[in-house]
Amino acid sequence: MPATDPVNSASEMAPPNVMVIFGGTGDLTRRKLFPALHHLWKEKLGPERFAVVGVGREALTEAAYRDMLDAAVREYYGEGFDETVWGEMLRSVYYIPGAFADPELYARLDRLLQRITGESQIAPNYFFYLATPPNFFAEIAAQLGRAGLLNESGDHWRRVVVEKPFGRDLRSALELNRQLHQVLRERQIYRIDHYLGKETVQNILAFRFANSTIEPIWNRRYIDHVQITVAESLGVERRGGYYDQAGALRDMIPNHLLALLAVVAMEPPTSFGAEAIRDEQTKVLRAIQPIGHDEVLAATVRGQYGAGTLPGGVRVPAYRSEAKVAPDSKTETYAAMRLMIDTWRWAGVPFYLRTGKRLPGRFTEIVIQYQHAPNFMFRDSLLKRENVPANSLVLRIQPDEGIGLNFNAKVPGPTAHLGTVDMDFRYDEHFSAAPTTGYETLLYDCMTGDATLFKRADNIEAAWALMDPVLDVWSALPARDFPNYLAGSWGPEAAEQLLARDGRSWRPCGFCHKASP
Ligand code: BG6
Numbered sequence: 433m434p435a436t437d438p439v440n441s442a443s444e445m446a447p448p449n450v451m452v453i454f455g456g457t458g459d460l461t462r463r464k465l466f467p468a469l470h471h472l473w474k475e476k477l478g479p480e481r482f483a484v485v486g487v488g489r490e491a492l493t494e495a496a497y498r499d500m501l502d503a504a505v506r507e508y509y510g511e512g513f514d515e516t517v518w519g520e521m522l523r524s525v526y527y528i529p530g531a532f533a534d535p536e537l538y539a540r541l542d543r544l545l546q547r548i549t550g551e552s553q554i555a556p557n558y559f560f561y562l563a564t565p566p567n568f569f570a571e572i573a574a575q576l577g578r579a580g581l582l583n584e585s586g587d588h589w590r591r592v593v594v595e596k597p598f599g600r601d602l603r604s605a606l607e608l609n610r611q612l613h614q615v616l617r618e619r620q621i622y623r624i625d626h627y628l629g630k631e632t633v634q635n636i637l638a639f640r641f642a643n644s645t646i647e648p649i650w651n652r653r654y655i656d657h658v659q660i661t662v663a664e665s666l667g668v669e670r671r672g673g674y675y676d677q678a679g680a681l682r683d684m685i686p687n688h689l690l691a692l693l694a695v696v697a698m699e700p701p702t703s704f705g706a707e708a709i710r711d712e713q714t715k716v717l718r719a720i721q722p723i724g725h726d727e728v729l730a731a732t733v734r735g736q737y738g739a740g741t742l743p744g745g746v747r748v749p750a751y752r753s754e755a756k757v758a759p760d761s762k763t764e765t766y767a768a769m770r771l772m773i774d775t776w777r778w779a780g781v782p783f784y785l786r787t788g789k790r791l792p793g794r795f796t797e798i799v800i801q802y803q804h805a806p807n808f809m810f811r812d813s814l815l816k817r818e819n820v821p822a823n824s825l826v827l828r829i830q831p832d833e834g835i836g837l838n839f840n841a842k843v844p845g846p847t848a849h850l851g852t853v854d855m856d857f858r859y860d861e862h863f864s865a866a867p868t869t870g871y872e873t874l875l876y877d878c879m880t881g882d883a884t885l886f887k888r889a890d891n892i893e894a895a896w897a898l899m900d901p902v903l904d905v906w907s908a909l910p911a912r913d914f915p916n917y918l919a920g921s922w923g924p925e926a927a928e929q930l931l932a933r934d935g936r937s938w939r940p941c942g943f944c945h946k947a948s949p
Pocket residue numbers: 596626664666683796870
């Protein structure tokens with residue numbers, strides 16, 4: 433098997449540029465962005481001439497900022513940390529403290545950028561990464577626009593990367609898009625969803641569209657239903673303030689889970705270009721049957737964890753006891769739903785989505801559950817027809833990235849007994865790839881101007897349009913049974929019933945390669 437590094441498989445160094453991070457002292461910057469930048473440089477994909485400017489509300493000196501990043505990258509980078517590469521990168525890091533609403537901050541930033549690009553002879557290509565709380569997105573963009581920092585010309589570009597959450601419902605997403613469009617063209621806006629940066633998510637496109645055996649059976653004639661699970665064992669950590677306002681649905685479904693659904697359910701694009709792919713993804717999101725207000729309670733499930741024990745015996749507190757969470761909080765930490773897609777390919781095939789905090793493990797998996805074989809002739813089998821599982825294909829996004837197929841085989845011996853076995857492809861066994869944060873690809877794409885893996889305005893709006901009725905009903909009828917699942921369990925009982933009503937059940941996560949005859 434050839435060893436190929438996923439980051440390295442993109443061949444060219446990115447063009448010279450300066451990255452400006454608003455929220456330069458925040459968690460995302462320390463845990464993900466700088467480790468990802470370090471990885472890019474190690475793989476020689478970062479531009480030769482480059483600088484990063486952190487902008488934050490904390491009054492730090494440049495030296496203190498570099499020390500903070502140094503400690504963070506050493507902690508979060510993991511294996512393969514490279515002293516030389518990191519040492520060189522740190523020398524190109526700058527910091528500006530200030531309030532995001534203060535126009536003077538942008539005048540200082542402009543002067544610093546001119547100084548950096550002048551001294552280092554970097555083309556004035558800037559990308560501004562908004563890693564701030566969402567209430568600052570529009571303000572920062574407007575200020576950048578006023579300061580002239582978003583003006584492009586033939587020889588340089590300006591881009592803005594917007595982190596999630598992008599709005600909290602359709603109305604606010606439309607408003608944010610409107611505000612951004614006042615100072616930016618759509619092609620300058622890079623709305624990030626780090627799930628799209630995950631190798632295995634991109635691999636779904638390769639799996640579907642670079643193989644001739646998969647597509648012909650990727651439809652309602654062969655597939656019974658699809659399950660998408662994003663389970664986390666983490667609680668809300670230090671993000672109680674944000675999370676208690678957002679909840680599991682807003683935090684995960686319109687972005688990450690619907691991004692996964694879109695790559696599974698989209699039609700083949702006419703090219704691998706950004707617009708062709710994003711057109712198909714938006715089309716499929718728009719084809720999802722709207723959940724009517726009167727259908728919400730039957731088609732969705734919400735949950736909140738109580739105190740419990742995680743696998744390994746760690747006792748953890750209830751959500752309502754977490755820092756910055758209201759003691760009588762009605763916010764959901766678990767959400768599940770059943771969606772139907774009105775297309776020729778998917779009519780009648782339910783897509784079940786679930787996500788939650790404090791579940792027994794960290795698993796992101798997509799299960800393509802095939803239909804039963806049309807005729808069962810193995811009458812001597814110990815298994816009865818109804819107990820012979822239909823084939824399932826499991827796309828494991830994390831951990832153990834890979835793809836597994838469960839199928840039935842004959843157990844050796846004189847009688848025709850059947851057992852379930854699996855074929856398993858594991859990324860780490862086939863490719864000598866270093867683990868990535870998902871941000872490497874996205875940062876590189878932003879520097880090279882490839883928007884394929886970023887959300888377009890219409891895609892975000894389609895996702896929120898779908899979520900609005902659910903949010904309306906959930907807020908009008910607050911849950912009365914919270915907390916309704918124990919930390920360390922697989923979520924509320926109602927989530928089991930959501931599938932049981934259709935005669936189905938959730939497939940245990942991490943199960944594929946453990947299937948046994
Ligand atoms: C973030 C959510 O977007 O994704 C978090 O805000 C969640 O609540 C995280 O923990 C999950 O990402 P990953 O890459 O760890 O699966």
